[in-house]
Amino acid sequence: MMSTLSISEENYLKAIFHLYTHDAGIGTNAIAHHLNTKAASVTEMIKKLAEKKLLTYEKYQGVVPTRKGFTLALGIVRKHRLWEYFLVEKLKFKWDEVHDIAEQLEHIKSERLVEQLDHYLGFPKLDPHGDPIPDKEGKMCAMNCCCVSDIKPNSNAKISGVKNHSPAFLKHLEKMKLTIGKTVKVIDRNDFDQSVELVLNHETMYISKEVAENLLVKKIKG
Amino acid sequence: MMSTLSISEENYLKAIFHLYTHDAGIGTNAIAHHLNTKAASVTEMIKKLAEKKLLTYEKYQGVVPTRKGFTLALGIVRKHRLWEYFLVEKLKFKWDEVHDIAEQLEHIKSERLVEQLDHYLGFPKLDPHGDPIPDKEGKMCAMNCCCVSDIKPNSNAKISGVKNHSPAFLKHLEKMKLTIGKTVKVIDRNDFDQSVELVLNHETMYISKEVAENLLVKKIKG
DNA sequence: TAATTTTTTTAGGTTAAACTAAATTATATT
DNA sequence: AATATAATTTAGTTTAACCTAAAAAAATTA
Structure with missing residues (x-):
């Protein structure tokens, strides 16, 4: 049913998710900057993700993630933050050392792995930087800060x-x-x-x- | 100094390592079969790895890993087996469920991560299938079985x-x-x-x- | 040894993801 | 509103990794 996403596709989705939730504008350039790539590459990828119904796209009008795209992005964020928690709490990394490693670990494909990891860690609600960790259903605590x-x-x-x-x-x-x-x-x-x-x-x-x-x-x- | 390897390159190296240590012949076809790919692709990749001095190659004569290639392959095997141990001992996976996940985890690039993981696990000597885990220096116990x-x-x-x-x-x-x-x-x-x-x-x-x-x-x- | 089969390599093509440069559209400024 | 600037898209390349089909070399068998 769901053709599995490439690492690049996942990274684009995640970038769009972050710009969409945090920042304001979510233009081609913003995405390109966020991913350390060029606008032309973004346009190309955006089209592919739109084909896959992970976002809606109209030329020159920017993109909006669909529910499906949003959920997928949340799943990646979930993995990223769980792994960060693991690295700090279990492997004794400092909070400034975990991002790049989690950036790799978040792309490991295995539902079971995520759920077992979550269970093993005791279903943490926040990652080492204070960011909320989405649960299995994508729910996460609001941080009124x-x-x-x-x-x-x-x-x-x-x-x-x-x-x-x-x-x-x-x-x-x-x-x-x-x-x-x-x-x-x-x-x-x-x-x-x-x-x-x-x-x-x-x-x-x-x-x-x-x-x-x-x-x-x-x-x-x- | 050491241009970082792609996941494909790592997989080729590992396959060659396994055929070299376990089996007998290590021809193009054997490698292709081991990696679920075609002989033509193997020839191509072999040339690239030879360029990088990870193996020696002469047309129609097969390949032999160099010391450097051997060491790198051992590092990948080390990671694979440490992760398998982690999955079984900490995350409570069964020994028949861990291979595919470890196959992904073995490509995570971070020296620190491996050493911290090894330490966290208590420097295990064997993985869940009884295969020896190479230590930081590549040494591993012989299994006279x-x-x-x-x-x-x-x-x-x-x-x-x-x-x-x-x-x-x-x-x-x-x-x-x-x-x-x-x-x-x-x-x-x-x-x-x-x-x-x-x-x-x-x-x-x-x-x-x-x-x-x-x-x-x-x-x-x- | 010659002929046949198997293995390996070459040649040429495909796809995903990037890039540069040029063209197009949108936005901002006078 | 006209023009200048900025953002976005298109067109055309590049690279890594794969593929098929054909050619070449090695191994096997008659």
């Missing part, structure tokens, strides 16, 4: 994730001990450079605008 | 592996409770059909010539 720069001064918040997943950023956070689960108090935002003053472990610290915009937190009472 | 049909009557032996890895054979063994580690006593060989009489768990049973030839054991005193 916002970035530090959107928190109003003098409120407490718990670190819950990152917007930027680059190893450089993750390593930087690790060094500053700004890791998932930690509680911080946002003190003030500096008008000069948009840096943010906060308290972590009873110590005052300042984080740059860039960090504040990419660090996700959940407000907590207090 | 022979098939049941080569055991002389009235001797005890411990089941240590299989020659044939097909799910059908493995399921059949499982059903008969002829699993790795079990001790059997070889009673007699029937001249008529080469079937073998043996005792397992104090019960007499007969196994076909085919089973006897593909079940590997180690002689034990008694």
